[in-house]
Amino acid sequence: MNLKFGIQTHSIREDFAQDPQKALIKVKEIGYDGVEIALNMSSAPPASLLKDALVNAGLECFGLLVEWSYVQPDTIEKTIDYAKEIGTNFIVIGSVPTTVVTTHGEAMAAVEYMCDILEKMNSCGILTGYHNHDTDFTHTIDGKPFFEYVFDNTPEEFIMLLDTGNTKAGGYEPHEILKKYPNRSPYLHIKGYSKEKGYLAYIGSDDIDWESIIELAVNNNGSRVFNIEFGSRANYIPFERAEAAFKVINPILKKYQEKSTI
Numbered sequence: 001m002n003l004k005f006g007i008q009t010h011s012i013r014e015d016f017a018q019d020p021q022k023a024l025i026k027v028k029e030i031g032y033d034g035v036e037i038a039l040n041m042s043s044a045p046p047a048s049l050l051k052d053a054l055v056n057a058g059l060e061c062f063g064l065l066v067e068w069s070y071v072q073p074d075t076i077e078k079t080i081d082y083a084k085e086i087g088t089n090f091i092v093i094g095s096v097p098t099t100v101v102t103t104h105g106e107a108m109a110a111v112e113y114m115c116d117i118l119e120k121m122n123s124c125g126i127l128t129g130y131h132n133h134d135t136d137f138t139h140t141i142d143g144k145p146f147f148e149y150v151f152d153n154t155p156e157e158f159i160m161l162l163d164t165g166n167t168k169a170g171g172y173e174p175h176e177i178l179k180k181y182p183n184r185s186p187y188l189h190i191k192g193y194s195k196e197k198g199y200l201a202y203i204g205s206d207d208i209d210w211e212s213i214i215e216l217a218v219n220n221n222g223s224r225v226f227n228i229e230f231g232s233r234a235n236y237i238p239f240e241r242a243e244a245a246f247k248v249i250n251p252i253l254k255k256y257q258e259k260s261t262i
Helices: 009-018 020-030 047-057 076-086 104-123 146-152 164-169 174-180 210-221 238-261
Strands: 004-008 034-038 060-066 090-093 127-131 159-163 187-190 225-228
Touching: 004 009, 004 060, 004 238, 009 020, 009 034, 009 238, 020 047, 020 238, 034 047, 047 060, 047 076, 060 076, 060 225, 076 090, 076 104, 090 104, 090 159, 104 127, 104 146, 159 164, 159 174, 164 174, 164 187, 174 210, 187 210, 210 238, 225 238
Parallel strands: 004 034, 004 225, 034 060, 060 090, 090 127, 127 159, 159 187, 187 225
Antiparallel strands: none
């Protein structure tokens, strides 16, 4: 069992935007294996620049997260080419805007298009899936959360990139979602959340039992890549928070790595 540990670049977005190479070197120094790159494709730096920065830092690219607008028929080819050039085989859809799916028909049309995306990307050797925001649980159509529309109506190979913090914020338990949709999460987003502090809760000081989440994700959902994500800003330094998260989660992942070699 080879478990990999990364961080999404949105968590360190100011540093990453200013100097990608320097930011990625700091990520490596903390001990992470790689990064998931989150970009607005309209203002993304050249893919060759990011590829070189990743190689120079000694990091893997665990995926490219893009907005719904960048997997549309007029943009998807460019997104696929960009992902290939930076060296990742995973493109994840970063949530569908609620304004796009207001009726049952619109929700099903969006899900059907996700199936088309899956077919197209698989033909190019690319994995794909969906990353949830809290609104994917709070936004309901005919009484059903949009999240369930997606994963009740897509094939198993359409990856469920579950964001733990967003799930909690949406009023659902990550454990229950992982149990409901087994074998769909080779990737998992580790995000802290607490009732008291919301997204500002540090991992390890939040409302999530990380030991049991990781055990369930590994054994029930096939999770092998774990990426830290946090986005809300308060009186903290992003790299300090990244290091604090690493110190909590890395020992848990190491324990499962050791178990698999016994």
